[in-house]
Amino acid sequence: MNNSKRLLIQVLGVLCLLMVVNGCHGGKTTPPPPPPKATAPTATLSANPTQIEQGQSAQLQWSTTDATDVALDGNKVDPSGSQTVSPTQTTTYHLTAKGAGGTQEATAQITVAAKPTPTPTPAPTPPPVTDEQLFNQNIADVFFDYDKADLRPDGAAMLARAAQLIKQKGWRVQIEGNADERGSTEYNLALGERRADAAKQALLSAGVSADSLKTISYGKEKPQCTESNEECWQKNRRAHFTLLK
């Protein structure tokens, strides 16, 4: 937005300048009375910088030769000098040098970029997927065999892919290790710890940094289901991943 506005202003400025230059040209086209063989004065005017933002200042510098009357926009100035100006909008400064041999003019334009006014834009459309949804879609539970904490091949593959997404998004992930209801409470906490750690190691070796990973074990304290059959037990022998804020 800013860029196009700026461009517009610049175009307008240039057009302005052209018009001004034309006008100046117009002024310039009136042929001065032929001087009695006196040297025509020269004048140069420059601005530094040529483009400023509203509120900023720039410096005008000029120099003239063979001139007795030098005026900058109507104000008498020295034949050579500089001045700091803070135009609030794009301005063209005129230096007029009058001498025995004639009059010479010089201009310099300072473009002032207006501060971008917040235009009332329509409300931004929500991003198609939230981070959480993206997380859950891509980082599913990994499951383990009976009393084991080794990743299965499918789990390892999923984690390798997930690692890329985690790195890209800069997410912080909590890895929760769980166990089925059959083992002893305390040992299952340690087993859950090993499972969470196995998932963590897989992510670390895929390049995720250690401080974006946190492990915790829930043992058999937070089961997904409570039936006493292999299907439910397998569901509980898992490492689960959650996105940390």
Added chain:
Amino acid sequence: MLRKTGLLFLFLLLLLPLTQAIAQDWIRTGTNRGAPIRLAVPDFKPSGSDPQNAPLLSVFNDTLWSDLDNAGIFDMVAKSFYPAAQPGQPSEMKLDAWGNAPVNAAMVAFGNLGVNAGKVDVQGWLFDAKNASFPQVLGKQYREDATPDKARLIAHRFADEIIFRLGGGIPGIAESQIYFVSLRSGTKEIWSMDYDGANQKQITKLGSVALSPRISPDGSRLAFSGLTHDSWQILMYSMDLGRTVAFPRYSGDNFSPAWSSDGTKIAFSSSMHSGLSEIFVADASGANARRLSTGKGDVSPVFNPKTNGQIAWVSGRTGLPQIYVMDADGSNVQKMTDQGYAVSPAWSPNGLLLAFSWVRNYGPGVLGGQDIYLMDIASRQIVQLTHDGGRNDFPSWSPDGRHIVFQSNRSGTEQIWSVLADGTHLQQLTRQGRNSQPNWSFK
């Protein structure tokens, strides 16, 4: 030829029970198995006619009987054998009626109870039924407020006196406490109860998950594992102040605390160092935690209460969990079990036996029972304590070394049960909700 073979056969037959007997020979649980003391305990007589006597007497008599019956050293003579005349004073005691058939008691405990001006007075005696000239072994007097709870307390105290005198100087456990985990309030919290299941009350109100209660040797502080907002931590509850007190927070997950019997050290399992659970020991304040074990998945440490020079714990370093023992500085690691799934070691107060929970035949699809076993540490002999199938876990020894409390699902839900260390006197202590992980107090 035939004769020699016959003798050989006989000899071999005799060997068979010997091997089983040898295992039992090594497990001494102080329960006088085979030679218990025959004890008669007639109901105490009311002294005076206060109407409050009757209900208090009822509580007192029931409690006294059950304390002595459960002590593990007596053979209680059934009340149906007792002579009609109820003795309330030594002058009323006729020893030959008690020492001879049909009672045949070796010892008689009797006395009287009476309420007077809001106080209950109890007098109790223990008589040697075989010694007519010097019958009195002890005589005691008690006075408390006249409430059922105090009547129960007096009964506990009197029973403990008798057990102390006749049980080789080992104090009775009637006033000991059991701490356990209960889900009945909606979340897993730590509760306490008397050793016989009475007076169950909630202690912690964590509102999350509280596990593995371990009371300190002096009974003033209760250590447990609590799930805080981001990790498991060892939390310390002050029984005196009625709230949790400061204990260091360590990184990772920290659980399964255990006290040394002198109250100076706490061992626990922590993943602070490697992300995997290892055994650490810290001061009782939680400071100066040092790592002792280097296994994968080490939990449930427990000190040898006799010497505090050794720690037993569970490690999954070779696959399925097994029981290990090491010196308290981490050296001299020995593997105690080598098959099945062995967890929850508990060291007997005399330092000679390890109780643990074992699934001897373990594997997916194998419906092996999980039972409590006892191991004599010196000889490595093992005997099985529970037999009735189901899952039995978390044994904990009583301070007299004669009883074991454990969790079992034999009744359908997880409950706390107690049993004598020789396998007799199995009793259900909890009935409400789901209850697990019992811990017997040190005294």
Added chain:
Amino acid sequence: MAYVRANMFYEREQWKKPLLVSVGFHGALVLAILVLGYVLAPHGTSNWGATGEGSAIHADVVASIPLPHTEESPNIVANESKGVTQTVPQPKPVETEDGISIPGKVTKPKTIDKPQTQERVQPRPTPTPEQTAVAYGEGGPVSGPYGNFNTTSTKGGFSIQNADFGAQFGWYVQNVNRVVSNAWYQVEVDPRVTNAKRVYLLFDIDRNGRPSNVRFEQRSDIPSLDQSAMRALQRIDTFGPLPPGYRGDKVSVEFWFDYHR
């Protein structure tokens, strides 16, 4: 003659085959027994635990636990550990306070403990409920059920130096009995031992019930037996405090036993 010889020759031939068959069959039988023994023996699941919930009546199938049966000693009169046979343990006539030497041994000085009762002649306590009762006046100071020590392979007794102690605090002696038998692992004894010389072990029990000064008065010459007895005493932390009615600082106990497998 030839006929007879032929007969004998025939008989001898006859032996070989059936003999081999017989030997083979017996060998197989023995093998089967050994295998059976091996298969059945190591399973430790035995009669240890309760096989039902605590009911009023429970039968504990005890294999062979060598615990003492103090009350149920059947033949008290014939039992050598009873004070009835005065020759074996030194009888302590209640009248004197001096120690009585054990027959055939060097007299040992006995600790004299203060007596606490004036009565000298006391009726002997009647023993266990069986019909075998020790007659009045007979028996040593800890006769009756108190001082008797019995296991499957051991019979013995306790003697307390102070005659009156046993009479007045028989229950304490019984207690000592129980604690010692519970601490004694006779499995430690060499299984080849069948008979041993009588062993006399002395120790003191202090006010708090702690044993001390454990020493052999007479050994059995079988090291494993002596050692197992000594270890039993060493295993014991306390017998329980001495009875409050007893005024002495300690009691000295003599524990003797005969080991017969």
